Each structure stands twice: as C-alpha cells, then as structure tokens.
Amino acid sequence: MSGIIIVGGGQAAVATAAKLRALHDRRPITIIGQEAVLPYQRPPLSKGYLLGKFPFDELLLRPPHWYADQGIEVLTSSRVTALDRTRQAVDLSSGESRLYDALILATGATPRRWPAALGGELDGVYTVRSKANVDSFASELVQGRRLLVVGGGYIGLEVAAVAASQGLSVTLVEADNRILNRVASASTADFIRRLHEAHGADIRESVGVESFVGKAGRVVHAKLTDGSVLDIDFAIVGIGVTPNVQLALDAELDVGNGIIVDGCGRTKDPNIFAVGDCAAFPYRGETIRLECVQNAIEQAEVVAQNILGGTLVYDPIPWFWSDQYDAKLQIAGLTRGYTDTVVRHEDGSRQFSVWYFAEERFLAVDAINDTRAFVSGRKLLDRGLSLPKKVVGDLSTDLVSYVRTAIGR
Numbered sequence: 001m002s003g004i005i006i007v008g009g010g011q012a013a014v015a016t017a018a019k020l021r022a023l024h025d026r027r028p029i030t031i032i033g034q035e036a037v038l039p040y041q042r043p044p045l046s047k048g049y050l051l052g053k054f055p056f057d058e059l060l061l062r063p064p065h066w067y068a069d070q071g072i073e074v075l076t077s078s079r080v081t082a083l084d085r086t087r088q089a090v091d092l093s094s095g096e097s098r099l100y101d102a103l104i105l106a107t108g109a110t111p112r113r114w115p116a117a118l119g120g121e122l123d124g125v126y127t128v129r130s131k132a133n134v135d136s137f138a139s140e141l142v143q144g145r146r147l148l149v150v151g152g153g154y155i156g157l158e159v160a161a162v163a164a165s166q167g168l169s170v171t172l173v174e175a176d177n178r179i180l181n182r183v184a185s186a187s188t189a190d191f192i193r194r195l196h197e198a199h200g201a202d203i204r205e206s207v208g209v210e211s212f213v214g215k216a217g218r219v220v221h222a223k224l225t226d227g228s229v230l231d232i233d234f235a236i237v238g239i240g241v242t243p244n245v246q247l248a249l250d251a252e253l254d255v256g257n258g259i260i261v262d263g264c265g266r267t268k269d270p271n272i273f274a275v276g277d278c279a280a281f282p283y284r285g286e287t288i289r290l291e292c293v294q295n296a297i298e299q300a301e302v303v304a305q306n307i308l309g310g311t312l313v314y315d316p317i318p319w320f321w322s323d324q325y326d327a328k329l330q331i332a333g334l335t336r337g338y339t340d341t342v343v344r345h346e347d348g349s350r351q352f353s354v355w356y357f358a359e360e361r362f363l364a365v366d367a368i369n370d371t372r373a374f375v376s377g378r379k380l381l382d383r384g385l386s387l388p389k390k391v392v393g394d395l396s397t398d399l400v401s402y403v404r405t406a407i408g409r
Helices: 011-022 064-070 131-138 154-165 186-198 246-250 293-307 371-382 389-393 399-406
Strands: 003-007 029-032 072-075 080-084 089-092 097-105 109-111 125-127 146-150 169-174 202-205 209-215 218-224 229-231 234-237 241-243 258-260 272-274 279-283 286-288 319-324 327-333 340-344 352-358 361-368
Touching: 003 011, 011 029, 011 064, 011 293, 064 072, 080 246, 097 293, 125 131, 146 154, 146 229, 154 169, 154 186, 154 319, 186 202, 186 319, 186 327, 186 352, 186 361, 218 234, 272 293, 327 371, 340 389, 352 371, 352 389, 361 371, 371 399, 389 399
Parallel strands: 003 029, 003 097, 029 072, 097 272, 125 234, 146 169, 146 234, 169 202, 258 279
Antiparallel strands: 080 089, 089 097, 109 241, 209 218, 218 229, 279 286, 319 327, 327 361, 340 352, 352 361
C-alpha cells in the first residue's frame, strides 16, 4: 500500500507530517530517519543540552505516543538506499521497499569534517550536529581542559560560550578576517567578540588550522596558519554544513547548493518535494537555503498544503536566534545586499541592536538582549514596511510606539 513517505527525521519532517494530519489527510505516513532516536530539537544541543540543563526527553519534538495516535510510522536507524521515480518507491537499508503517492525529502545537512589527511579523524576532534555528536564530547567539558574551536559562526561561538562558562580554557580560531563575517555586520561581531573575551575566551581572527597533530591516535596539538602551535585536549570543528543531496542526485533530480525546488517546494518530479535545510528555493530573485527552525516549520507547512493540491508559494521572513553566555541574539530578516547599518546602543546598556538597510530600504535587525527591537523589526518586515535611518539612530525614539503607528495599530 502506498502513502506519504518523508525521508529524514528532523524538524521539517515532523512539521510536514503534523500539518498533513491537521489538514485531515488520512493516508499512511512514514518518517524514515537514520538516527536511533525519535525526532528532536537540534538548536538546544549546543546550548542547554550540552550544559546538562535538561534531559534528552525534553528535546523530543513530539512524545512517542503522538505518532501512534496520529497513525504516523517512524522508522529509526533506517536509511533510504535508492529512490525509484518510475515505480514511485524507495528502497531501505533493511532490504524493504516502500511505495509512495508523495515523497518529501527532508534529508537535512551534514557538518563539514576536517580532512583526514590533516588530522580530522584523530580521537578528540569533533563536530556538532546530532545528539550522538554532542554525547561523544560532553564528557570532555571538564574545568581546566584546553579546547580549540574551529570556526567563528554561531555553532562554534555557542559551543565556545558553553565551554568557557564551564571553566575550560577556550581558543576559537576563524580563518576569515572576523567572526560572523557571512551573516552579521562588523558591529554585531565586535559585540559578540567582546562578550567572549570578557568571559575569558581567546578569539583569534584571520587565523586557521593548518593541521591537527596526534599522539597514539589522539589529538594533542593544532598547528595554526600563523605558525603557532597550540597544545589542546580536544577540538570542535564548526566550519559549516553540506546539504544532503545524494539521494536526489542519484534520482536525477536537480541539485545545486541543495535540492532545487520551485516556490511551492516541488522538485522537477511533481510527486517529490524537498523541505528544510536540504531545500534550495527561489527567494526574491535568487536561490537560497535557510538553516533554521522557522524555515523548517513554515516551509513544511506550505509543502503539506501543496501536496493536497494547493499552490501556495513559500515567501518567508526569516528569523534566527543564538544564546551565548547570558546574552540572547535574535535576528529578523536577511542581511543580503545591505549597504548601511545603524546601531542603537546606549553606553553601559546590555541592549544592543544593529539595523540593516539597502540604501533606504530596511532589510534586517540583529537584536542582543533587546526583544523589543527584534519584535519591532519583525513586524515591519512582515508587512513589507521600512523606517527612516534617522528614526533608528535617535535613541529618544520609542521604536515600539513608532512601529505601532506605522502599521496602524
């Protein structure tokens, strides 16, 4: 018997299944995940879960009984080995074959590993993506140990913050000329850098790792590109992810920086969709991928409606967040193409926001410990509205009141 098959066991997979059931689609739904556990939230892995603030059960996206109640089958520790578009079937690692009416690829992404020839396979060199990843190095977080974090993106910075707060000696290296160079302004990066340095982390920019050096199979040193050598106890590599596209590629679907879909989330095969981190979709004149919870949920819900005959076009206003020490960074919008920024920050205040503009058009906001700025910016973006730079730069302006007036509420 055929039904709906979802390949991947993350946020996008569960969101698609939940929306289909909410829309009263009663066909069999099967979620196929490679991990040995039920689908769970990934963002807390590098924050609260790593700190031991809550047990894994609290990360589960849905309790176990929910799947049974909804008639949704979840295959854990299972992998799709082949996709046959002609038969509309997938072959599983168990040897079983399943037919589908509609197939959703929610295959996610894989963290880039350090090259094996440069020490990437030594014990003590880790990546961060899954529960298994985090569990593998959680016991290394012991006060006084020496950690090297490779990569100054959000994942690397979050792990560095957790480790420094636990009393480890933390060095973070970023090969680019500054941390967060792809995703945030120099002003935001400066604030985050100072935050880490205030907690004792050593942030080194324009410095990369040449190689890891081991002893008896375990990493003990890191040779850096500036010629220095660091003695380390372990390393965490956070140098980005690669979308999982091989299944789509083997099935001769269109693939670029992700599985190519149209605005409705459909691949070139009308019965196959892609959602979440693996999906590359059209967005205002370009093709992009978004790696965030909001995208996984909202894109999945659009796709679920289109599976049932809808023609909805996915046009998100992205938002993200990052927790580091006692600071919360919230981001609304995309900074692509910005030409100018305006900073709002009173001396001595822990609230800090950076507003991005393309000429006079408002694009995005980074808000640190400033939920009012984040919410105000997001409301403007949701309604396609802008605001003058001089208003943002005037600290006497109550932005919440200004935005309420601007949107007529």
